[in-house]
Amino acid sequence: MPAIKNDPKTINAWCTYDWANSVYSLTITxxxxxxxxYGVTKNEATHNMVDFFGYAISNSVLYSWSVSMVFFIAAILSPFLTSVADYSGLKKTFMKVSCYVGSAACAALFFFHAGNVEFGILAFVLAGVGYSSSLVFYNSYLPEIATEDQYDRISAKGYTWGYIGSVLLLIINLMVLQFHKKIGITESLAAQLSFLTVGIWWFVFGQISFKGLPDVVLSVKKGNMLTNGLYELKKVWVIAMKLPLLKRFLIGFFFYNMGVQTVMYLAPIFAKDVIKIESAQLIATILLIQLVAIAGAYALNKVSQKTGNSKALIYGVIIWIFVCAGAYIVQPGLSFYLLAASIGFIMGGVQSLSRATYSKLIPVNTTDHASFFSFYDVTDKLSIVAGTFTYGFVFWMTGDMRNCLIVLGVFFIISLFFLRQIPSKQVYNTQMPE
Structure with missing residues (x-):
């Protein structure tokens, strides 16, 4: 039997996985x-160039393109993973495997130091692939455990639990970093221990989620497990092209997500390299962003309840455009903290509302939720690849990260064109095309 929808225990189990894996997003990325x-690879004598498998490359460009590689690999794996899960009926099992790979790779970063940059980058990439892969299965659970009118609320609840859990562990790790001398360890070791705690936290709390989520999916398919994933993506593509609202949303999502995710992943490097923010200020600012994001997720959810989803997303994207403009001229001090607070406020809200809006726009009479969310996940990942690669390329070509902000602003503006063509509603009741 399918899971009982809107069951509080099942919903809490689902939200617990956000609590478990969001520590990766905050502490690691x-x-x-x-x-x-940045501290390990910084070298003024070489202008921050590092040796990576025999190639000299800027540490900032290497980091940016490493993020691109994470999501490029994850995008390739996603349809195959989804296909295997769908055709075997083992969605939860593969969610577990992804969790275990990601958490183990996070723990492995404990061994990353200046003498093994290649190892650190490879572990970082593997952790990201595990994290992203597990979200394919995690997101596809939402339509199976909740009714459409509850998507916004439950999605926001999941993100909120994730922010709270990640902030809690970050505070613990920051205390270790702050008092490392009293504890009797080096600052470097304190940072490495934080990577180990992320792996342990993700693994342990993931077990609570796995225990509470249903094993039975709505349908178990028959066919070639390894090749039908691509067929499923093609099928969803064909369906999406026949559904104007879904098509417009996906195009708009691709462009604004390029900007949102690039800012999220590369803002710390920008703050260190361009604004010259001190380490203590940077980490405190990141903590501020996470706390403000909790309020932002609920605030945009309230806006969507009054105006509908697409208008709420449009308001969020407009704020992101102002964020890019502000970041171009920002200086250390009050303006930097105001900019950071703005990022935090809109960051969680746009992510949460995007997931909920997509859930509403997919056909309500489909049982193939995993394939639709695999398509969404691939779109998400490819937009991150495009955004972070473009960011690194523009910096590589111009030598000034501020120029990257202009490109990000253009991405947001393009997305508005498509979002404005979507009626703003609470429930869309989309049907499969004939």
Whole structure:
């Protein structure tokens, strides 16, 4: 039997996975690892050039393109992973495997130091692939455990749990970093221990989610497990092209997500390299962003309840455009903190509302949720690849990261053109095309 929809215990189990894996997003991709990476690879004598498998490359460009590689690999794997899960009926099993690979790779970053940059980058990429792959299965659970009118609320709840959990662990790790001398360890070791705690946290709390999520999916398919994933993506593509609202949303999402995700992944490097923010200020700012993001996720959810989803997303994208403009001229001090607060406020809201809006726009009479969310996931990943690669390329060509902000602003403006063509509603009741 399918899971009982809107069951509080099942919903809480689903939200717990956001609590479990969001520590990766905050500690590894946002707060401590970028700072640690920059410190390990910084070398004024070589103008911050590092040796990577025999090739000399800027540490900032290497980091940007490493993020691109994470999501390029994940985008390739996504349809195959989804296909295997669908055709075997083992969605939860593959979600577990992705969780275990990602958490183990995070723990492995404990061994990353200046003498093994290649190892650090490879572990970073593997952790990202595990994280992204697990989200394919995680997101596809939402239509199976909740009714459409609850998507916004539950999606926002999941993101909120994720922010709270990730902030809690970050505070613990920051205390270790702050008092490392009293503890009797080096600052470098304190940072490395934080990577280990991320792996343990992700693994342990993931077990709670796995215990509470249903094993039975709505349908188990028959066919070639390894090749039908691409066929499923093609099928969803054909359906999406026949549904004007879904098509417009996906195009708009691709462009604004390029900007949102690039800012999220590369802002710490920008702050260190361009604005020259001190380490303590940077980490405190990241903590501020996470706290403000909790309020932002709920605020944009409230806006969507009054105006409908597409208008709320348009308001969010407009704020992102102002963020890009502000970042171009921002200086250390009050203006930097105001900019950071703006990013935090709109960051969580746009992510949460994007997932909920897509859930509403897919046909309500489909049982093939995993394939639709695989398509969404691939779109998400390819937009991150495009955004972070473009960011690194523009910096590589011009030598000035501020020029990258102009490109990001253009991405947001393009997305508005498509979002404005979507009626703003609470429920779309989309049907499969004939």
């Amino acid at each position: 946002t707060a401590i690892f970028p700072e640690y990476y």
